[in-house]
Amino acid sequence: MRWDAQGVVYSLDPLVQELGVPEWLKGEGVPGQVLDGGEGERVWRAELAAAAAAQREPNVPWHMAVIGCAGAIAETGSIAHLTAPGHGRGGWLLCRAQVVLLTAEQIVSDLDGLFVGGGALDRNALPRAVTLVTGPSRTADIEQTLTIGVHGPGKFAAVVMG
Amino acid sequence: MPRKVSLFVTCLADQVMTQAAWAAVELLEKLGCQVEVPMGQTCCGQPAFNSGYRNEAREVARHWLETFKHAQYIVSPSGSCTSMVKVFYKDLFEPGSPEAREIARLAARTYELTQFIVWELGRTDVGARYRGKVAYHASCHLLRELGERHAPRGLLERVQGAELVSIKDSETVCCGFGGTFSVKMADLSAAMLDEKLAALEASGADCVVACDAGCLLHIGGGLTRRGSRVRAFHIAELLTGRVPAPDAHV
Amino acid sequence: MSASHEPTSHTFEANAREALANARLQKALGAASGRFVSHRASAVAERPDFEELRRCGHAIKQEALDRLPQLLEQFEEHVVARGGRVHWARDAEEANQHVIRIAKNENVKRIVKSKSMATEEIHLNHALEAAGFEVVETDLGEFIIQLDKDIPSHIIAPAVHLTKEQVSEIFERELRETNAPGAGIPGLNAIARRTLRKSFLSAEMGISGANFAAADSGSIVIVENEGNAGLCSTLPRIHVAVVGIEKLVPRFDDLAVMLKLLGRSATGQRLTSYTNFITGIAGDGEEGPEQFHVILLDNGRSKIYDDDHLWGSLRCIRCGACLNACPVYKRAGGHAYGWVYQGPIGAVITPQYLGLERAPALPYASSLCGACFEVCPVKIEIPHMLLELRSQVVEASTEASGAAPKRPFFESLSFGAFAFLGRRPKLWDFATRLGRWLLRARSSDGQIPALSLPLLNRWTARRDLRAPARETFREEWARRRGRADAEADA
Numbered sequence: 001m002r003w004d005a006q007g008v009v010y011s012l013d014p015l016v017q018e019l020g021v022p023e024w025l026k027g028e029g030v031p032g033q034v035l036d037g038g039e040g041e042r043v044w045r046a047e048l049a050a051a052a053a054a055q056r057e058p059n060v061p062w063h064m065a066v067i068g069c070a071g072a073i074a075e076t077g078s079i080a081h082l083t084a085p086g087h088g089r090g091g092w093l094l095c096r097a098q099v100v101l102l103t104a105e106q107i108v109s110d111l112d113g114l115f116v117g118g119g120a121l122d123r124n125a126l127p128r129a130v131t132l133v134t135g136p137s138r139t140a141d142i143e144q145t146l147t148i149g150v151h152g153p154g155k156f157a158a159v160v161m162g
Numbered sequence: 163m164p165r166k167v168s169l170f171v172t173c174l175a176d177q178v179m180t181q182a183a184w185a186a187v188e189l190l191e192k193l194g195c196q197v198e199v200p201m202g203q204t205c206c207g208q209p210a211f212n213s214g215y216r217n218e219a220r221e222v223a224r225h226w227l228e229t230f231k232h233a234q235y236i237v238s239p240s241g242s243c244t245s246m247v248k249v250f251y252k253d254l255f256e257p258g259s260p261e262a263r264e265i266a267r268l269a270a271r272t273y274e275l276t277q278f279i280v281w282e283l284g285r286t287d288v289g290a291r292y293r294g295k296v297a298y299h300a301s302c303h304l305l306r307e308l309g310e311r312h313a314p315r316g317l318l319e320r321v322q323g324a325e326l327v328s329i330k331d332s333e334t335v336c337c338g339f340g341g342t343f344s345v346k347m348a349d350l351s352a353a354m355l356d357e358k359l360a361a362l363e364a365s366g367a368d369c370v371v372a373c374d375a376g377c378l379l380h381i382g383g384g385l386t387r388r389g390s391r392v393r394a395f396h397i398a399e400l401l402t403g404r405v406p407a408p409d410a411h412v
Numbered sequence: 413m414s415a416s417h418e419p420t421s422h423t424f425e426a427n428a429r430e431a432l433a434n435a436r437l438q439k440a441l442g443a444a445s446g447r448f449v450s451h452r453a454s455a456v457a458e459r460p461d462f463e464e465l466r467r468c469g470h471a472i473k474q475e476a477l478d479r480l481p482q483l484l485e486q487f488e489e490h491v492v493a494r495g496g497r498v499h500w501a502r503d504a505e506e507a508n509q510h511v512i513r514i515a516k517n518e519n520v521k522r523i524v525k526s527k528s529m530a531t532e533e534i535h536l537n538h539a540l541e542a543a544g545f546e547v548v549e550t551d552l553g554e555f556i557i558q559l560d561k562d563i564p565s566h567i568i569a570p571a572v573h574l575t576k577e578q579v580s581e582i583f584e585r586e587l588r589e590t591n592a593p594g595a596g597i598p599g600l601n602a603i604a605r606r607t608l609r610k611s612f613l614s615a616e617m618g619i620s621g622a623n624f625a626a627a628d629s630g631s632i633v634i635v636e637n638e639g640n641a642g643l644c645s646t647l648p649r650i651h652v653a654v655v656g657i658e659k660l661v662p663r664f665d666d667l668a669v670m671l672k673l674l675g676r677s678a679t680g681q682r683l684t685s686y687t688n689f690i691t692g693i694a695g696d697g698e699e700g701p702e703q704f705h706v707i708l709l710d711n712g713r714s715k716i717y718d719d720d721h722l723w724g725s726l727r728c729i730r731c732g733a734c735l736n737a738c739p740v741y742k743r744a745g746g747h748a749y750g751w752v753y754q755g756p757i758g759a760v761i762t763p764q765y766l767g768l769e770r771a772p773a774l775p776y777a778s779s780l781c782g783a784c785f786e787v788c789p790v791k792i793e794i795p796h797m798l799l800e801l802r803s804q805v806v807e808a809s810t811e812a813s814g815a816a817p818k819r820p821f822f823e824s825l826s827f828g829a830f831a832f833l834g835r836r837p838k839l840w841d842f843a844t845r846l847g848r849w850l851l852r853a854r855s856s857d858g859q860i861p862a863l864s865l866p867l868l869n870r871w872t873a874r875r876d877l878r879a880p881a882r883e884t885f886r887e888e889w890a891r892r893r894g895r896a897d898a899e900a901d902a
């Protein structure tokens with residue numbers, strides 16, 4: 001898979017750390033930014049905003065998000081993202097591409113499996129936002145014709161780590 | 163003991179599609195039933211009910227209940243009129259009222275013709291023959307209010323020599339009749355009919371059969387207006403050999 | 413493009429005729445309905461337990477209605493416990509005022525919106541613009557509609573009535589996107605993305621609706637495919653959700669069933685691209701808005717709640733499946749229904765929201781084929797409800813107050829006669845003999861090609877009418893079998 005990302009944002013997820021994403025980016029000289037709502041992310045957002053205001057969005061460098069998740073559903077191919085410190089949501093929603101890292105143990109067979117105690121949709125432990133992501137951003141609002149990547153990431157990949 | 167069937171002719175079959183009613187009688191008698199026709203029957207009240215005239219429908223419904231009160235089995239060649247009795251009559255009377263009890267009693271013994279033959283008499287092969295291609299139009303009330311998908315097809319599949327062809331979206335698209343809908347919203351109704359007729363002609367069938375006089379009046383009227391070679395018949399007409407083979411027709 | 417947003421439900425028949433004559437619209441509608449229907453069918457076929465799911469969906473929503481007052485209070489408690497606020501709105505005016513007040517207090521200038529039928533219903537955009545705020549719809553379909561000053565024509569596909577050429581024209585005209593013509597659908601999407609990005613990144617307030625609200629957690633759920641609802645509920649510092657009171661489900665865990673039903677019924681997806689579960693405000697160090705406001709909207713819902721025959725229509729989860737399945741919607745298109753809710757469910761609820769006298773034709777806009785009920789994920793008995801409404805139309809027309817329009821004289825006369833004759837077999841036979849004789853006189857070859865009688869002329873305009881029999885079946889029966897019958901009776 002080659003998406004030619006020219007900048008990568010990532011969450012403070014154990015899998016992301018384990019994989020050494022931040023160090024690797026540094027080594028390759030690719031700009032990287034953690035989604036922790038800190039100064040760095042603010043600057044990155046401001047750049048995006050400036051580019052958008054100048055209507056340059058299609059030309060700005062690709063941004064890719066690498067995040068972890070709190071669970072995944074086999075039947076639907078969905079991942080569950082929970083907001084938490086270091087796990088922002090706006091950051092990856094603004095990217096062109098999204099890679100989600102997970103382990104096989106995180107996968108449940110269908111939606112019901114996330115609603116159990118300790119699951120991503122445990123009623124007693126809900127964060128501000130749980131997002132079930134199922135594939136890339138899409139729309140069929142014009143002539144019912146499917147088009148990918150309207151507001152959110154147009155590319156989506158879930159990587160199951162061995 | 164032969165089953166004693168009271169034929170609920172329906173006003174449309176009585177006044178316009180008499181052949182369908184005769185075919186139903188012939189079929190029932192052939193299958194060993196004893197058929198009687200309550201002479202005082204008029205209409206089930208559906209036209210008034212569907213137009214919102216419940217008081218009027220209620221009076222006619224009471225008459226229907228009176229007419230058929232002694233029946234052992236009530237069988238009708240029309241799915242829509244059957245559903246009026248079995249499904250909609252109860253909307254006309256207070257739950258627990260004497261009428262409501264009477265409806266429950268009679269509705270349980272009321273059948274659409276093909277349902278009666280297949281589910282009550284347990285027959286699908288009625289010894290029918292037809293040399294040609296037949297399309298089955300699933301009329302909405304039989305299909306959805308009475309939930310019947312199998313009985314008519316079961317009977318048609320066993321017609322010797324007949325090839326059952328399918329109509330595009332036959333189970334999802336209404337012919338546009340809808341009783342008074344066909345005149346109240348005549349343009350919409352006609353647009354729906356056009357789609358059904360086009361699908362029928364594309365199916366390659368030389369005749370279309372249904373279990374509902376209303377749909378047949380509508381589809382049949384559309385076909386003759388188009389000068390189509392497809393002809394519309396009641397299913398009982400086909401099952402009793404009343405439908406001439408396509409080559410004989412020209 | 414009607415700039416006026418006054419309901420036009422009272423002219424349904426004329427609206428529909430216009431739609432039928434519009435070839436471009438017919439093409440758009442035909443193609444869309446075909447796609448929707450086949451996508452849904454394959455998604456449903458994947459779940460052998462779909463009927464069971466429907467039963468559960470029905471039960472969950474019905475329980476929510478049964479316990480609604482209590483559940484609403486419970487919901488409020490949980491929202492508040494999580495740092496949110498709940499505002500109760502009896503009608504559109506109150507709801508709009510709540511939003512305007514919040515926006516003014518918080519010094520808001522720019523607002524982004526994600527798709528919400530409830531906000532369409534109360535004309536929130538109008539109210540906000542009139543109060544001086546900049547409001548931008550961010551769902552692609554809604555964005556197109558907003559630019560064109562049009563109104564949505566489908567619950568879940570607002571711009572389904574437009575072709576891509578029309579969308580190009582709108583973008584060129586309203587956004588000065590000279591490249592829009594010829595951009596193709598992906599190109600048009602890119603223009604929308606680029607234009608709206610600016611709005612997302614600068615808005616102080618995001619407004620959304622909700623597909624569901626869970627009483628026991630204070631959560632709302634927003635189901636979407638584009639990512640705009642996620643952005644609206646994340647980036648701006650204030651999030652306002654306008655939620656109809658019927659959106660409640662008793663338990664958060666009920667959402668598992670509801671979501672399985674919604675995606676499949678609406679677009680034929682197992683789950684949509686993004687399902688957002690929103691609970692309260694952001695915690696320390698967590699990304700999300702500082703303020704979360706829920707506007708609980710009544711706006712006529714409690715009136716429906718009080719109607720024993722029609723309150724089940726409040727179970728609706730606005731999936732749009734009944735629209736796609738409806739052969740009348742497919743021809744008439746959404747605008748013909750004249751208000752924000754279209755198709756079969758629109759025909760049921762519009763007369764209740766606007767009053768029967770402002771939508772008297774809608775309950776008749778159906779052949780009662782039942783396709784709507786068959787696909788409805790929460791089993792709303794739409795045909796029965798349409799029949800109930802028809803009876804209310806007739807009843808209202810005979811009321812002395814005279815508020816409701818009278819039924820056509822010919823119609824009430826006919827049904828009066830029908831009832832009179834229908835229980836007098838001898839007179840019935842006499843009258844129908846007369847009728848048959850009159851009709852037969854106009855027939856040739858067993859068909860009647862044209863009639864100038866009221867109503868029947870509309871039939872014969874497009875179809876032949878089969879001539880009635882000379883002798884009724886019963887007469888013939890009596891003649892041929894009379895003796896046998898007499899014997900049997902004896």
Ligand code: SF4
Pocket residue numbers: 677727728729730731732733734735757784787788789790791792
């Ligand atoms: S009535 Fe049923 S099918 Fe129609 S939109 Fe509502 S939930 Fe969906």
